Amino acid sequence: MSDPRELLLAKRAEVEGELADLERPPSDQGSISFGKRVGEGTSMAVDRLSQVVVHEQLQHTLEDVDRALAKLDEGSYGACDVCGRPIPQGRLEALPWAVLCVEHAAAR
Numbered sequence: 556m557s558d559p560r561e562l563l564l565a566k567r568a569e570v571e572g573e574l575a576d577l578e579r580p581p582s583d584q585g586s587i588s589f590g591k592r593v594g595e596g597t598s599m600a601v602d603r604l605s606q607v608v609v610h611e612q613l614q615h616t617l618e619d620v621d622r623a624l625a626k627l628d629e630g631s632y633g634a635c636d637v638c639g640r641p642i643p644q645g646r647l648e649a650l651p652w653a654v655l656c657v658e659h660a661a662a663r
């Protein structure tokens with residue numbers, strides 16, 4: 556298995572890049588023309604809303620990645636932050652930044 560720290564640092568860079576993209580104002584903002592068909596504004600608002608949701612999910616992932624990196628330093632990586640039981644290997648391979656067991660991740 557690869558070094559989890561490398562996986563976490565790579566994920567951190569990826570998430571930060573996606574957050575930066577979301578936070579950047581749309582480049583075509585100045586060229587929005589009037590006279591678009593009715594309903595366009597609504598779908599733009601929905602896009603904006605889904606961006607907010609994605610942004611929140613990315614922030615959560617970033618928090619988990621940072622927490623997982625801290626756990627590597629503490630030597631508690633791979634153990635659930637709530638109950639201390641080992642996080643299954645398969646879960647860590649799918650989600651190297653998992654800091655909770657399946658049970659406690661579902662309860663969050």
Ligand SMILES: [Zn+2]
Nearest residue numbers: 635638656659
């Ligand atoms: Zn747990």
